[in-house]
Each structure stands twice: as C-alpha cells, then as structure tokens.
Amino acid sequence: MTTMRAIVLSGAGPADNLQVRAWQKPDPQPDWVRIQVRAFGLNRSELHLRLGYAENAHFPIVPGIEATGVLDLDPDGVLAPGQQVAAMMGGMGRAFDGGYAEYVVVPRSQVIPFRSDLPWDVLGAVPETLQTAYGSLTTGLDLRAGQTLLIRGGTSALGYATAALARDLGATVLATTRRPERLAELAAHGVDHPVLDDGDVAARVRELVPAGVDAALELVGTTTLPDTLAATRVHGTVCFAGMLADEWIVKDFYPIAYLPTGVRLTSYSGDAANLPAAVLQSVLDRLADGSLSLGPVTTYPLDLIPEAHRDIEANRVSGKVVGVIPATS
Template sequence: MTATMRAVVLREPGPVENLTIEELPVPEPPPGWVRIKVRAFGLNRSELHTRLGLAEGVTFPRVPGIECVGTVDADPSGELVPGQQVAAILGGMGRTFDGGYAEYTVVPRTQIIPFRSDLPWEVLGAVPETLQTAYGSLTVGLDLRAGQSLLIRGGTSALGVVTAVLAKQMGATVLATTRREDRTAALAEIGVDHPIVDTGTVAEQVRRIVPEGVDAALELVGTPTLPDTLAATRVHGTVCFAGMLSNQWIVRDFYPIGYIPTGVRLTGYSGTSGNLPPEVLQDYLDKLADGRIEVPAPTVYALDDIRRAHADMESDQVIGKIVILPISGQR
C-alpha cells in the first residue's frame, strides 16, 4: 500500500480556512487498534465545536472526525478480516487522537461496529453517529413508548430527522420544529405529524396540539430554547438534552426549582460506540435498503470541498446529513 494518505488537518481553532488538506503517513495500528480504509464520513456539530475552539480536551494539530465508515485494512489481532465493512465512532476520535477526516484512520478495536450492506458509501456514511444519538436519546434518555407524543426541537438537523423516523417506527406522535417555513414540507415528508415553525417560543403552539403538554421532548438546539421546551412538556413528562445547534450548552446561575417546571423531568444523553449495538445498526441499514425506513439523501462533498461543507454545516444550509467521500471518484 502507499506510504502516505490525504487527510484534513486542523492545526489550531478558527475559521474554515484553518482546515487544510495535507499528505500524512498512513498510520500503523498498535496492539488493540485497527486500521480502517475510510470510504465515507459524516460531519457533526461536535467537529464544528472543535474547529471553533469550543470543545474541551482537544489537542492540536489534529485530524478531526468523530465517525467514519469503511473497510478493515489491518488488524494486528486478526479478529477482523481485511475488507470487512465497519463503522467507528467516538471514544476520542478526532479529539485526543486523529479521526475520520482522512483516507485511513486507526481506532481502538472496542470502538468498531461491524456491518454488512450493499448501500452506497455516502448513504452508509450518514448513519453511525446520528443513529447512535437518536437511538440512545429515545431509549435511554426518554424511554419513549408507543402511543406517546414527542417534540423534537431542531427537527431538520440530521439528528432531528433520524429521531423523527425512529420515533414514528416506535409508534409515537411526532411534533418537530424548524425555523424556516419552507422546511415544514420536508418534515411532513419524513412522517412528522405536526411540523412547527419555531419563532423562539413554541410551547403555546405545542399545547394547542397537545393541551397537557407532550410526553417527551428532545432538545437539540441548546440552552437558549431549553426553558421553552420544558414549558411544552407535561407533568411527569421528560425532556432530554442531547444537542447544541446553537453552540450554547451552559445554563448560567442554574436554580433548579425556578428553572425546571414542577414535575417535569430533565435528562441528558451523550453516548459511546457501546450504545449502538451491532444488531441495531444492521437492522437500520437493512430497513434503509428495502425501503422500510426513508430519510432524505445526504448532501455529499469531496474531501477537497471540506471547507465549503463545514461552512454549509455552520450556516445550516442543509437538511439532514452532510457526508464526505475522501477517495476521489468513489461511490
């Protein structure tokens, strides 16, 4: 194999111009690690936070990227066969060690999730981290049940879209917000029962639909909208904080009794690769392949367009997931 690879390097936080494509040595996997030939990777707000200098515990220079999909290229343990399709997520990827924004990456064996699928790489690249967070938020964070109502604050984000699709599969009534009137149709197309235009406050609109308040709510915008999301939730309902589209996640001078409405439960969710069981990933991919699950196609960029892709993510130009194909001409 070649001795070098192309990778996106962030040498210090800053604007998109700080993302540079460089030739780096192909990394060697130490014992307990696996080298992956990266075929696609999704963009995440976490990487935007890293680029802007908002993420904690990041060392530089760094190849960003908290997820990727590809094939096993080398496994010193011999547990994984070369060519096996795998996903890798989280666990320090792109923060404390180099991540998925490259043609090759090495990750701990414990962070790898094997799968088998004939779906295109750009479709596969949109799945792992988003599915992990959506599935974990609904099951661990909210304990959502069939017949319940769910509010998704930030519905046209990649995470909001997948959460809505999964919640409908679980038998929930879904309300989801967007700040743009022209995106309500896109929410309806993925099965959202009640698209809501978010003007900054939505609790009154929600309670016109569900007078007692929703059973569950997923907060993906951040702390600016969290009080209003809490106000849209019924007594003994649950709000799960799992996203920060606003880049704001700290509640200043937090006084729980004054902040959280009486009887409403506030939880959080931040998972790991262990929160996405292989059978859950495989089932989701199988349903995507045969049409039982339908989500908007990802917006795809080449590695050379990483700056434009990051800018589009930062300015919310895209509905759903942005995916990068690091190897030129692949599909």
C-alpha cells in the first residue's frame, strides 16, 4: 500500500482529534482525478465537522472542502498531469476524504484549471472564498455599482474578499467587527466605513446611510440577522451566506414579525460549478499584478493544522487560514 501524509479527524470533539497520519494514497475512479495538494484553505465548514454539527458525517475522515495543487492523475486523460487546479465542495471532506492531505481524489466536475506563478499559500487562499464571495454578490444580492453594501463579519476571509470584489464593482462598503483594534484593519483593506459591532449595528449604519443600505451580507449567523435586516432599506436585500457564530436556525420564525416590511432575504451556497474559470483566472492575474487584494492570509504547515483549528475557534486570526504542503512532499 502506498501511503501519504494526511490530517485525519478521528471523531467529533476537540482539535486533538485532528492527527497527522500515514494514510492510503487514493486512486481515482473513472471521471475522477487525483490532485497533488500544495495548499488548502481552512473553512468554518471543517470546524463545524469537528465540533459535531455536520449532518451525515462519518469518521475517521480527512477533512477539507477545498484544495489547490497540480493534477497528478486523470485516468481518462482529459486533464494533463502538471496542470494547476483548484477543487472544492462536491462532497469533499464529508462524503469522501478532503483536502487536508498530500493527495486528494475528486470528481473532475469539481476541478477548475488555472495558470499562475503566485506562491501556493496565496493560491490556496482563493478558491472557496472567491466562489462564495462572487456568488453572494451576483446570485445572492445582484449588487450594482453605486450601491451600498453592509458586510456582517468583515474580518473573516469571506468578509475581506467580498469587500474587495464589491469595491471593485463600484459599491460603497460598510463592514463590521466586534473588536475595536480591527477597525483599522478593515480600513487598510479598502472598507469605506468600518463599523464597530456594539449589538446595534442598524443604528450605526443608519447614521451613515439614513435610509438603510441597499444590500447586506450576513456572515455571522441568525444571532445578528434581525439587526442586519433592520439596517437594510425597503426593497433592499440581505443574503445569508455564513454562520461564524455557529447559529443557523431561526427559532419560532414568524415572517411578518421577523422581516422588516419590504426587505428581501435570500441565501447563497454554491460549489465549483458556480465559479467560472475565467473569474478565477482574472482574480489570480489581478492578485499577481497587485491591482486586487482579498485580505490577509495566515499559513500553517500540515503538522500544525490542529493549532490552526484552535486559532479559528478562538477567533485569533483575521482573514483566510491556509495549510501549506512543501513542494518536496
């Protein structure tokens, strides 16, 4: 049996349940491909898996809903070995082993080819975050140039990326943080109006935009959703796309009392098919020439992924967290 190094989650529980192990190197079936992983983004989804919130989870499993690297094997010969690729979703890290490993096999339909000379830690930060940010702004909010956008959870990876894309579109961006020391971080990354989340963001927002914002992206969860709805204008739209607070159920939901009159509530959840290859390539090219930034990135080697989970759970990091596997692996 040929083995590889992988992070294996033995069961729901503390970060110590994530362990580096020798794991069987996977072989792709028809219509699947094998990727040699160079970097993988860490996402709230994997934290939910570890904490026991994921439905239909089975253990042991290699977590990770995304991976970035080079095509190692396509048994059907559709993709050439050495091609740079990103893969995401489609059951990664839930239905089958995911991206926290030296190699991963995925359905070819979940693979997006690209070309870039950027370092792997930068590349690994992009795919899933970009997919969700792009989909939230287009499908979830239909944001237009000249509109105002509120982002709840602005110092998350998705918050920074969405702010960058919205500003690039020509929108005015407001973004929240609960930590006063992070207001300057938001401003440094192009947010027009950093807003301290003191529990009444709607009041702070309406001091800046009296009629309410045109659009809002809810990334914190159902705990802050009523406040976000109250910050949005009549005929404005709130898109629910994240659960940083790990609260996603609205208890005793009575729509007429819960939803402000005329405010629209949507959601967004997508996968690789929702991120056009041309969009990924364009963003990578602009990251390379310095005309776009998706926010700060913190990297961890494979051996320190349990520590990365602790830092994410304790909200000690701002922006995207990426696991990096050296090219010599």
